[in-house]
Amino acid sequence: MPYQKNKDFHKLLEKVDSCLENDYPFSIYRKPLESKVFGVFQSNDELNITTDFEDKGFVFAPFDLNDNAVLIHADEVLEVFFEKEGTTDDIKTFTNDSGKYNHLKLVEKGINKIGSGALTKVVLSRKIAVKLSRSPKEIFISLLSNYPNAFCYLFFHPKVGIWCGATPETLVRIAGGELETMSLAATLPIKENSSPNWGSKEIEEQKMVSDYIKEKLVHSLEEFNMGKAESIVAGDLWHLKSDIKGKLSATAQIKDIITSLHPTPAVCGIPTSAAKAFIVQNESYKRTYYTGFLGELNLNKEREMNLFVNLRCMEISDQNASIFVGGGITSASNPEREWSETQNKSKTMLNII
Numbered sequence: 192m193p194y195q196k197n198k199d200f201h202k203l204l205e206k207v208d209s210c211l212e213n214d215y216p217f218s219i220y221r222k223p224l225e226s227k228v229f230g231v232f233q234s235n236d237e238l239n240i241t242t243d244f245e246d247k248g249f250v251f252a253p254f255d256l257n258d259n260a261v262l263i264h265a266d267e268v269l270e271v272f273f274e275k276e277g278t279t280d281d282i283k284t285f286t287n288d289s290g291k292y293n294h295l296k297l298v299e300k301g302i303n304k305i306g307s308g309a310l311t312k313v314v315l316s317r318k319i320a321v322k323l324s325r326s327p328k329e330i331f332i333s334l335l336s337n338y339p340n341a342f343c344y345l346f347f348h349p350k351v352g353i354w355c356g357a358t359p360e361t362l363v364r365i366a367g368g369e370l371e372t373m374s375l376a377a378t379l380p381i382k383e384n385s386s387p388n389w390g391s392k393e394i395e396e397q398k399m400v401s402d403y404i405k406e407k408l409v410h411s412l413e414e415f416n417m418g419k420a421e422s423i424v425a426g427d428l429w430h431l432k433s434d435i436k437g438k439l440s441a442t443a444q445i446k447d448i449i450t451s452l453h454p455t456p457a458v459c460g461i462p463t464s465a466a467k468a469f470i471v472q473n474e475s476y477k478r479t480y481y482t483g484f485l486g487e488l489n490l491n492k493e494r495e496m497n498l499f500v501n502l503r504c505m506e507i508s509d510q511n512a513s514i515f516v517g518g519g520i521t522s523a524s525n526p527e528r529e530w531s532e533t534q535n536k537s538k539t540m541l542n543i544i
């Protein structure tokens with residue numbers, strides 16, 4: 192039989208078509224640096240939620256956990272291989288300045304709030320409306336082909352909508368009693384043949400995130416290990432990241448781990464509750480699932496999970512989409528530069544639609 196590239200993967204996409212037609216929820220996804228694509232399919236259109244994160248399935252949780260975390264029941268799970276199709280997209284998208292004035296004002300307000308001593312860091316974001324020229328399935332293939340080191344996904348629930356993304360941030364991975372997470376912050380655009388030149392604003396911003404995560408986790412872990420900050424690539428951007436590893440103490444509750452990490456200071460701020468209140472009061476839209484988290488929950492075994500923060504993502508509605516982008520504001524932030532940073536982040540999605 193002649194070799195047919197991605198034969199099983201295309202069968203998975205046929206299943207996706209039928210789910211979209213019949214309003215059955217699903218999530219298809221690929222973990223960073225892997226070639227396997229998984230599909231978790233539910234065989235009815237019910238909206239299931241999880242509150243203690245002890246359930247089994249694929250979780251899609253909002254930024255604000257007072258809203259419900261959706262759970263796709265794993266009535267069918269498929270696992271197929273994907274090899275990159277065609278050449279990597281080389282579309283260089285042009286951004287525009289719509290929304291700039293409001294974002295500059297929002298960032299200025301955040302800097303003033305930090306100046307008043309009420310906050311140390313706050314992550315401020317905006318939403319960009321775009322027209323799509325590709326279907327969700329085509330966008331997913333493009334995500335897989337262009338962002339091999341991201342968690343790439345396409346999610347659908349008839350009562351929630353269609354979301355997709357390519358996120359660089361792990362919220363938490365737990366397996367065999369071992370926990371892994373990361374401290375991610377700071378952004379610079381990638382310039383050809385050069386390594387990033389991090390300034391003190393970026394180095395301090397990432398250290399703040401590391402210290403905060405350590406403080407939050409140390410009580411639930413028997414061992415705690417924080418790696419050195421290193422530069423990583425996410426699309427056309429550099430970030431600073433430290434890997435964090437530990438051993439879960441026998442009494443640690445999964446819900447406590449998740450809620451002590453989410454929302455991380457990479458998407459909310461420090462201290463969490465004051466930053467969250469500022470975000471809710473001052474951003475001109477509701478984040479819903481942007482900066483929430485998603486991934487496998489007890490899918491293969493109890494007390495095992497692989498969760499990612501919902502960044503570099505968009506919500507799709509017919510031929511329209513909303514792209515979500517934000518950035519960490521500290522006392523050293525400059526509004527113009529923060530604007531450019533969100534423009535650069537928006538290209539992760541703009542380049543593949």
Ligand SMILES: C=C(O[C@H]1C=CC=C(C(=O)O)[C@@H]1O)C(=O)O
Pocket residue numbers: 314316360375376377378430456457458502503515516517518519520536
């Ligand atoms: C909030 C976002 O990115 C976060 C993750 C990495 C670097 C970030 C930064 O440099 O500000 C953000 O904290 C986003 O992409 O919308």
